[in-house]
Amino acid sequence: MISLDTFDFKILRALQNDGRLSNQNLAEIAGLSASQCSRRRMRLEEEKVISSYRAELASEALGFGVIAFIQITLATHSPDNAKKFRALVSRIDDIQEAYALTGDADYMIKAVLRDLRSLSQMVNEILMPHPSVAHVRSSIVLDRLKESGKLPLRG
Known part of the structure; x- marks a missing residue:
């Protein structure tokens, strides 16, 4: 883990709120010179603390009206079967997130x-007919109470 100080956390919090901040604006928020801020940002990017920059799109404005969480249980628990399932998930653009789990289900999508x-x-x-899948259980989101990709940074 990389060592971070107060200035680094100020930079990270500011970029979580607005990834389009100019270096000058970011420097003002962090209380640094523009050159110091630029060096710190580059270090945070090189160390993969900042993994990417992207635009967050409004799904409903673009016609995506359904969010679903889908639990998957595999047919057999073998490395080959898990590999086949992971390959399937990577090909489906509608899947935003996928996690391997402990408990009753093997995966949550x-x-x-x-x-x-x-x-x-x-x-x-797609999912049920796939040979790696034994059971599929889906839940449809009725209302989004909170959505945040922000980490709870302190420091």
């Missing part, structure tokens, strides 16, 4: 889809 028909197609035509 978050999918963003245009409508219920799209969810039905994913579950019935």
Whole structure:
């Protein structure tokens, strides 16, 4: 783990709020000169503390009206079967996030889809027929209470 000081945390918090900040604006927020801030930002990028910059798109404004969480249980628990399932997940653009779990389900998937028909197609035509999958259980999001990709930075 990289050693971070108060200035680094100020930079990281500011960039979490607005990744488009100019170096001059970021320096003012952090209380550093522009050159010091630039060097720190480059170090944070090189050390992979800052992994990327991207625009967050509004899913509903673009016609994606359904968010679903899908639990998957594999047919067999073998490295080859897990590899096949991971390959399947990587090919499906509707899947935003996927996690291997402990407990009853082997995987949890978050999918963003245009409508219920799209969810039905994913579950019935892609996931359930796949040879690595034994059981699929989906839950549809009724209301989003909180959404944040921000880490709870302190320091």
